[in-house]
Amino acid sequence: MDPGRFVALGDSFTEGVGDPHLHHPNGLRGWADRMARQLGRLDPRWEYANLALRSKRIDQVVAEQLPAALALRPTVATFFAGGNDLLAVRSDVDPVLGRFDEVVGALAGSGATVVVFTAFDPRTGPLLEPLLRRVRLFNHGVRDISDEHDVLLVDHARLREYDDPRLWAVDRLHMNRWGHKRMAASVLRTLGLDHTLRLRTLEHPPPRTPLRRAVREEAAFVRGEVLPLLRRRVTGRSEGDLAAPKWPEPVRPAEGLKRLARTRGHAEAPVG
Template sequence: MSGLFVAVGDSFTEGVGDPNLHYPNQVRGWADRFARQLGRADPTWRYANLAIRSKFLDQVVTDQLEPALALRPTHVSFSAGGNDLLALRADVDGIAERYEQALLRLVVSGAHVIVFTTFVPRATGLLKPLVRRVGACNDAIRDLATTHDVTLIDHDAMREFDDKGLWALDRIHMSRPGHKRMAAVVAETLDVPHTLKLRDLVPPDAPGWRHALRTEAEFIRDEVVPLVRRRLRGEYEGDTTRPKWPEPIHPRDGMKRLAAEQAAVERRLRAWGEVLERV
């Protein structure tokens, strides 16, 4: 099996939570890790990643779907709508309808389509409304995956992700071990051999109630409140972020080297732009 894998979506697919200075946007993520395994299995595999953090469903559809389809992928992953669910008000039925419209455009292209549910963490009382939204949206995605015969990665069913070590401090994005585990799940689901080594998950000692209360208070103060404030101000990291791999690459060529070459080209272009401005 070989072809072109194109990843479409938001921060989940861009790789936020898996920092790596040697990769574009300084993150790696499950899609890059999975693409590397594709390249190991067959050097003719190509890969593009158009995902950008903080993008809403409609933005993903408008900015990424047509460029993705123009590449004529044999395989395409689609994960979007999570940021819509984080809004103060969210129409889950409307999100599901627009999600299905996007999914149909991918399905009729003939590509092998991969979709994901969103993991629902054990939540505090403050986050229970969000959990209900995500659960309803996940149910819709499961139904759509069955209806349109696409591959479903049911992240929410993977209760090993209750392990806090698989999550970044914000509890929204997977950590490096979480992204690696997701890459392995995708590879195994698609019958792609992989060499990913996953650490054993060891249940942590149960913290005392004082520690748990303090941890929750710090999480609300340091992560939830700043997120809400940014959303109220209309500030999104994705507004100044570009796709990591907008043009197909061969992962077998070495993604760190390809990223360095890409960065060198961008530096030369900026230098030429500065020269032209002075002329």
């Protein structure tokens, strides 16, 4: 693949929540920054912009990020959004997929090589089954959209190594450092590009949690993480309303993202 301009759109998944780093913008690194750095190592002419912001729903991504992304004329564009819509107390999957299709169609129509993602489908207990039914419907639709527009798909739901809790942050909604590294490697592999990322070895999975303990932990997770998240959805509070995109203007990752962040005064305390 010839060097060009990589533009990333979406929500916390692409902003990098779960992978804190003091010297990256918004205090986050994430798979897209890691992928951009690899592109810069492959060829210093690669450029990179990241418009993604945590908590954004798909309508907000369409309104706030899609026009800016198209104006940047990407040669490679990655897109994932809709997860925050699925977490809403009342959520209809069909309109979310309609907007997803709109974004993919616009990006593909621009001539960019487009990469989209399914949402991860955790093998979890019955407490989250209503949400997981929506996730599965959404993922089925995303696969159809990727086929219709002939774009590349990273099927996160079928990357079953992510069943391992060692790839997830405490909130179990966002990947941690090791999870983001693996995602960067997956996207690069999907694009047919090499990488030098060191991935955590997972040959020795953690022992199975006894059933009673697993049920207690699941209930505690819902109380401590899921319910507060749902309350924020009901009240309309959004962390993304207080943040700015990490890399709104193209940069050259070969120059070093940490150095670029320091030069521009972008690095902040970690979030998420």
